[in-house]
Amino acid sequence: MPFIPHTENDVRDMLQAIGADSIDDLFDEIPAELRSGELKTVPAAMSEMTVDRMMRDRAALDGRPLNFIGAGAYEHYIPSAVWQIATRGEYYTAYTPYQAEASQGTLQLIYEFQSMMTGLTGMEVSNASLYDGASALAEAVLMAVRANRKSKSRRILMPTTVHPAYRSATHAIVHAQDIELLEVPFDPRTGRIDPASLEQWNEEDITALVIPQPNFFGVLEDVDALTAWAESRDIIVIAVVNPLSLALLKPPGEWGATGADIVCGDGQPLGAPLSSGGPYYGLMCSKMKYARQMPGRIVGRTVDADGKPGFVLTLQAREQHIRRSKATSNICTNQGLVVTASTIHMALMGPEGLKRVAAHSWRNTHDLLNRLADAGINTAFDSEHFHEIVIRVGQPAEQVLERMAESGVLGGYALSRDYPDMEDAILLCATETKTPADLERYISALKASL
């Protein structure tokens, strides 16, 4: 049998067999007014050569701006070897394999990835990745509701310092499942959650608490105090982390007395290019006791009948091909290729390399903060940060950023988009990719735009 999709003859034979005249007939029961009809905004087909030319022309329009925007996706240097190796034929696949055990190399790579993730997060088990950070948080919330058998409320504490896109994606995924997301406000002076503010829920049935580290403002939360509050009430702690920051910060597995229960985040900072917003990948780790509640695939190491080591997809009874409607998630696909690149990136950098990148990023941002202070620009929050900070420019930030962009500097993210009362606030990030001259250029572009 040839491995090609159905031919016109096949289509005709199939239609004949079921007594239909055309494919359109199959959609008869959908009223005409509900059909999309012609997609008028989609242009006619173009040749590869035409598309190639068009994309090059458009790419050139971007120029070569100096980028200080973070807000969830971060510009880091990716060694050339990473994608050179990742795109080898042996690795070049988008997913976990379907004939899993026949693909020992891919399974081993995912196993190594999981081992690196548990190492970074200080957790006991990792899955083979999810789609992205935002959907990983939604899955973590669903997982917490399954895992916390003492809580009946399905109420989740969701701080407003969690990435706004993560919050809205989570809301979209969980709200129809009778799960309530309760907002936890931040202290406007520090830009982080005041642990005392949680006391209003002391007597309530809460299923899980989400803790971002660093938070959306780049600020470091008081993770130990927040975790301790949740631990003493049997509330599941969901950590949302930037995995690169964990090369420096205390891993979530060590927060409070017993650590976070579930850790999620976006893997982009570990070897994935910005690339207009994706594809990235979502990471998820947890305590071993919750492994059966985890979504996604998990690779395990075992021995075969002859005692030889090998890799398998394990705990598959959670998954939809076995557990059907009661599966832990519809997500059994991972981001195979991006995870492959990320695993190679981490292997190449090593723990020391990741630590240096994280430290360099922190130092650059801190330098920029000092230069801004010298220039009379104030930070919004009096708190420790990772590689991102919020400044207040005393006038609408959107316009200031537009003027900076005209001079080729992408000066940051206008927080008014998500926090209407922070109209003059800019969230900015200086990773290891920035030189002292770049930082100086930021200052002069900002000064010229005020």
Next chain:
Amino acid sequence: MSNIPADLRYTNSHEWVRDNGDGTVTVGITDHAQEQLGDLVFVETPEIGNTVEAGDACAVVESVKAASDIYAPLSGEIIEANPDLTDTPELVNSDPYGAGWIFQIRIEDEDALEELHSAEAYEAVIAEEE
């Protein structure tokens, strides 16, 4: 032919129920059910103190290739869950009516016991399935 003790009650979903005579019952899965599932690798027992309605999914048995819900045969409060199953789920295979019990319920209505199948009726249920 699987073992169906005459002194127990049964459900369509292959749980057995033992009347402990003190308002509580012990629940497990039948010999027939464990044969169908094959070697168990994990049993998720219910949380002690939870109240359940008859027909609620309240435990899960997982074999290498399948996972199945265990339903509460009667309404009441979960008062005991077999702690040995965490480390030795295979007890359900080797001794389904004894050491492989799964949980105990303090039942709301003792009369409801009478509505469950007798051994004879359960044998007919299996016969019909096959």
